[in-house]
Amino acid sequence: MNLTLHIWRQKDARTKGKFVIYKVENVHEEMSFLEMLDILNEQLIAKNEDPVAFDHDCREGICGCCSLYINGRAHGPKRGITVCQLHMRHFKDGDSIWIEPWRARPFPVLKDLIVDRAPLDRIMQAGGYISARIGSAQDANTILIDHDTAESSMDAAACIGCGACVASCKNASAMLFVAAKVSHLGQLPQGKLEREKRVLAMIAQMDKEGFGGCTNTKACEAECPKEIKITHIARLNREFLRASVV
Amino acid sequence: MTLDSKIPSGPLAEKWTKHRAELKLVNAANKRKYHVIVVGTGLAGASAAASLGELGYNVTAFCYQDSARRAHSIAAQGGINAAKNYQNDGDSVYRLFYDTIKGGDYRAREGNVYRLAELSNNIIDQSVALGVPFAREYGGYLDNRSFGGAQVSRTFYARGQTGQQLLLGAYSALSHQVGLGQVQMNSRHEMVELVVINGRARGIIARDMVTGELKRFIADAVLLCTGGYGNVYYLSTNAKGCNTTAIWRAHKKGALFANPCYVQIHPTCIPVSGDHQSKLTLMSESLRNDGRVWVPKKAGDNRPAGDIPEEERDYFLERKYPSFGNLVPRDVASRNSKMVCDEGRGVGSSRQAVYLDFRDSINRLGKDKIEERYGNLFQMYEQITAENPYSVPMRIYPAIHYTMGGLWVDYNLMSTIPGLFVLGEANFSDHGANRLGASALMQGLADGYFVIPYTLGGYLASGGIDKTTTEHEAFVEAENSVKSLVDKLLNIKGKESVDYYHKKLGKIMWNKVGMARNENGLKEAIQEIRAVRDEFWQNVKVLGSADELNQSLEKAGRVADFMELAELMTVDALHRKESCGGHFREEYQTEEGEALRDDENYAYVAAWEFAGVGKEPVMHKENLMYENIQLSKRSYK
Numbered sequence: 058m059n060l061t062l063h064i065w066r067q068k069d070a071r072t073k074g075k076f077v078i079y080k081v082e083n084v085h086e087e088m089s090f091l092e093m094l095d096i097l098n099e100q101l102i103a104k105n106e107d108p109v110a111f112d113h114d115c116r117e118g119i120c121g122c123c124s125l126y127i128n129g130r131a132h133g134p135k136r137g138i139t140v141c142q143l144h145m146r147h148f149k150d151g152d153s154i155w156i157e158p159w160r161a162r163p164f165p166v167l168k169d170l171i172v173d174r175a176p177l178d179r180i181m182q183a184g185g186y187i188s189a190r191i192g193s194a195q196d197a198n199t200i201l202i203d204h205d206t207a208e209s210s211m212d213a214a215a216c217i218g219c220g221a222c223v224a225s226c227k228n229a230s231a232m233l234f235v236a237a238k239v240s241h242l243g244q245l246p247q248g249k250l251e252r253e254k255r256v257l258a259m260i261a262q263m264d265k266e267g268f269g270g271c272t273n274t275k276a277c278e279a280e281c282p283k284e285i286k287i288t289h290i291a292r293l294n295r296e297f298l299r300a301s302v303v
Numbered sequence: 304m305t306l307d308s309k310i311p312s313g314p315l316a317e318k319w320t321k322h323r324a325e326l327k328l329v330n331a332a333n334k335r336k337y338h339v340i341v342v343g344t345g346l347a348g349a350s351a352a353a354s355l356g357e358l359g360y361n362v363t364a365f366c367y368q369d370s371a372r373r374a375h376s377i378a379a380q381g382g383i384n385a386a387k388n389y390q391n392d393g394d395s396v397y398r399l400f401y402d403t404i405k406g407g408d409y410r411a412r413e414g415n416v417y418r419l420a421e422l423s424n425n426i427i428d429q430s431v432a433l434g435v436p437f438a439r440e441y442g443g444y445l446d447n448r449s450f451g452g453a454q455v456s457r458t459f460y461a462r463g464q465t466g467q468q469l470l471l472g473a474y475s476a477l478s479h480q481v482g483l484g485q486v487q488m489n490s491r492h493e494m495v496e497l498v499v500i501n502g503r504a505r506g507i508i509a510r511d512m513v514t515g516e517l518k519r520f521i522a523d524a525v526l527l528c529t530g531g532y533g534n535v536y537y538l539s540t541n542a543k544g545c546n547t548t549a550i551w552r553a554h555k556k557g558a559l560f561a562n563p564c565y566v567q568i569h570p571t572c573i574p575v576s577g578d579h580q581s582k583l584t585l586m587s588e589s590l591r592n593d594g595r596v597w598v599p600k601k602a603g604d605n606r607p608a609g610d611i612p613e614e615e616r617d618y619f620l621e622r623k624y625p626s627f628g629n630l631v632p633r634d635v636a637s638r639n640s641k642m643v644c645d646e647g648r649g650v651g652s653s654r655q656a657v658y659l660d661f662r663d664s665i666n667r668l669g670k671d672k673i674e675e676r677y678g679n680l681f682q683m684y685e686q687i688t689a690e691n692p693y694s695v696p697m698r699i700y701p702a703i704h705y706t707m708g709g710l711w712v713d714y715n716l717m718s719t720i721p722g723l724f725v726l727g728e729a730n731f732s733d734h735g736a737n738r739l740g741a742s743a744l745m746q747g748l749a750d751g752y753f754v755i756p757y758t759l760g761g762y763l764a765s766g767g768i769d770k771t772t773t774e775h776e777a778f779v780e781a782e783n784s785v786k787s788l789v790d791k792l793l794n795i796k797g798k799e800s801v802d803y804y805h806k807k808l809g810k811i812m813w814n815k816v817g818m819a820r821n822e823n824g825l826k827e828a829i830q831e832i833r834a835v836r837d838e839f840w841q842n843v844k845v846l847g848s849a850d851e852l853n854q855s856l857e858k859a860g861r862v863a864d865f866m867e868l869a870e871l872m873t874v875d876a877l878h879r880k881e882s883c884g885g886h887f888r889e890e891y892q893t894e895e896g897e898a899l900r901d902d903e904n905y906a907y908v909a910a911w912e913f914a915g916v917g918k919e920p921v922m923h924k925e926n927l928m929y930e931n932i933q934l935s936k937r938s939y940k
């Protein structure tokens with residue numbers, strides 16, 4: 058198939074960007090979206106034009122590097138996958154495709170489709186952990202965790218930290234990201250001791266980074282490639298309230 | 304140079320305890336006077352940086368991704384081994400040790416492997432304490448599954464995302480230390496040179512991948528935790544950025560490279576579908592718990608899987624290896640899949656695939672159970688192939704997956720350059736010629752959480768590290784050499800892209816230094832590698848400049864190193880005139896086509912010294928001593 062791509066090109070954080078139109082030919086339906094971009098880049102290089110920069114690494118939906126906004130949706134049109142898992146069979150010959158970086162004030166564009174997501178790391182550094190001294194852990198079966206709690210914690214822990222939730226939220230809120238971590242750790246007996254401290258520190262850092270608040274539009278849930286539910290945000294709110302009063 | 308593995312004397316089970324007791328300590332107040340560089344934040348690097356930070360060392364850590372959490376360890380699916388014996392099925396530290404030595408085809412050190420097995424249990428404890436949500440049984444106890452090469456169930460898992468969860472555990476501990484200021488984290492920084500002063504590793508040059516700036520970092524010790532080099536084959540299950548740059552440049556600075564030809568080819572990956580393909584996707588080994596591998600008995604059988612009756616199917620692993628069945632080790636499974644495809648019995652349009660069939664388990668356990676166990680893997684498979692594995696069998700084929708070779712290290716994880724330590728997949732230490740499934744995660748975390756905190760202290764406390772600064776001429780020289788390399792790459796202004804050459808190199812490696820090797824092929828490969836390398840240096844086109852975010856330049860540097868490493872791998876494969884584990888030389892096989900080891904002549908580690916590009920490297924031998932295990936034919940029949 059042949060496609061017309063409208064791609065956001067931006068030299069660096071200080072330079073203004075713009076959409077540039079490219080044609081790509083001979084795209085096969087079993088290619089992944091990123092492989093389609095690889096082909097475009099090979100074509101650009103052949104013409105001595107600067108290839109399009111985009112973040113990617115594992116190309117199997119787990120590292121959270123890839124971060125493209127495609128036709129107005131984080132990670133493209135399919136639910137529950139990252140853009141590296143998106144295949145061209147979901148497009149058809151003659152399609153026009155708009156490709157943009159994550160857009161959110163806390164995520165400045167570094168080049169083309171690459172943004173700086175360091176604020177998410179700083180939120181984790183503020184409190185997204187359990188303080189367990191290395192080397193002093195007791196036998197893992199000493200504290201039992203029932204099957205359903207472990208599964209529910211795992212549902213939240215599946216977050217890959219890609220930032221799609223932020224990019225798709227009109228408030229650029231990082232609530233789903235924070236909620237996933239608070240819910241993952243807070244449900245486990247090992248994580249309960251620090252639950253108040255954790256939620257307060259993470260929320261404070263989130264605010265400091267300039268992420269917006271949550272107004273329950275659920276765009277994050279719809280676009281999360283790991284289908285993390287906003288019920289975790291409800292849990293986050295409860296945890297926050299609880300920590301604020303005790 | 305004589306290689307001293309520094310394996311402590313005494314009974315196997317007491318070596319580590321004894322060694323720890325004997326290692327010198329750095330007192331608490333002095334730790335903050337030491338500076339340690341940790342390159343890489345996968346399981347090995349993140350756990351090391353977190354542990355050392357917690358102990359009070361000043362740590363500076365690096366990764367090339369935008370966040371430490373994205374290291375390739377994140378992609379590990381199936382699980383992590385530990386000798387807990389929670390299943391009461393006869394497991395023990397000794398059995399895990401034995402299985403690992405045997406799985407590695409008797410080419411690993413007893414002392415290291417025993418320590419690994421010993422520490423495996425602490426890893427599970429530590430990870431649970433950090434909040435890793437491993438799968439649980441209904442009673443609340445930890446659940447296990449089975450992996451290849453073992454007859455016990457000792458693999459701990461978190462759905463199909465075990466690596467992710469373990470890494471997030473280590474990353475959270477690391478984040479904690481970053482928050483406290485103990486660790487300074489530099490993401491989007493690529494180590495491009497090692498700095499050696501007075502024979503000791505004293506720092507690195509890193510390129511800021513956003514601005515292109517070359518920066519000097521100084522330390523009292525440098526830890527390389529930079530993962531494996533499987534991407535030398537272009538197509539592999541590794542992430543696109545995985546590279547050999549850090550260890551290769553350290554090798555060129557004097558660190559010996561051990562067993563470079565030991566590469567693991569994973570039997571269950573989604574087959575290649577076309578020229579455009581940029582990477583291969585693994586389907587976890589855990590699937591072989593419930594999936595049965597087969598091909599049609601008849602060559603060229605074109606019927607859809609469902610139309611092939613039971614009696615015309617060949618469940619070749621179950622047939623040939625009745626005691627391990629589908630759970631034979633990876634090298635054995637891969638080789639057998641290749642054999643049946645070579646016989647013309649492969650399936651799918653390319654005929655380079657075998658079936659992995661869940662029909663019987665779905666009938667036995669129900670679709671729900673299978674979905675709970677492997678849901679995300681099935682989904683991944685369907686995304687890629689547009690086929691539903693609940694109704695048609697998966698098609699799988701072997702792919703490059705893991706590299707057992709790496710920088711040579713002694714029992715303390717120190718390379719031949721004093722002060723340079725190597726952890727995780729980047730070293731060669733524990734898996735011999737073949738790694739068993741679920742053992743890499745175990746090794747990475749053992750190295751980082753539990754070994755290096757002791758052995759690094761031993762090194763630092765022994766003294767002899769002079770005062771120096773980043774103005775030292777070694778730093779200046781190292782920085783200049785990187786500058787000129789970058790300039791050279793940018794100024795070739797040739798005709799072909801970096802990927803073009805990478806693919807070309809990958810093809811040579813896959814065809815001639817891949818699953819089956821022979822003398823002629825290897826000799827040809829050396830010539831071909833040299834030819835592509837020469838062409839690369841004359842005709843590669845790298846656009847853009849040095850002082851910007853430039854992904855082509857990043858790739859070019861990595862591929863340049865792969866071009867050199869490829870030759871060393873081939874030289875190593877050529878010299879090892881035996882078959883063992885992942886290294887299969889066609890000339891050395893039994894009548895049934897099994898690997899034929901030559902213990903009399905090759906029971907050693909081949910550690911290579913760099914002699915210059917295109918020059919014959921110098922081999923140093925470390926003889927492997929087996930005091931506890933009797934070398935025997937590896938049989939899974």
Ligand SMILES: Cc1cc2nc3c(=O)[nH]c(=O)nc-3n(C[C@H](O)[C@H](O)[C@H](O)COP(=O)(O)OP(=O)(O)OC[C@H]3O[C@@H](n4cnc5c(N)ncnc54)[C@H](O)[C@@H]3O)c2cc1C
Pocket residue numbers: 342343344345346347348365366367368371373374375376377378379380381382383465466492493494495528529530531540541542545546548549585704705726727728729740741742743744745747
């Ligand atoms: C798809 C897949 C599935 C797997 N499943 C399993 C499994 O189920 N069980 C198991 O035990 N093992 C599994 N493995 C193997 C295992 O995941 C790896 O061997 C292990 O995670 C490697 O960890 P590491 O810390 O050594 O390196 P990595 O996790 O690869 O980390 C390397 C780090 O080094 C950094 N780095 C690299 N080069 C540079 C440089 N030049 N400068 C700066 N930083 C650099 C990277 O940024 C990264 O942080 C799997 C591997 C793959 C590919």
Ligand code: FES
Pocket residue numbers: 112113114115116117118119120121122123139140141142
């Ligand atoms: S590249 Fe890793 S999630 Fe897409």
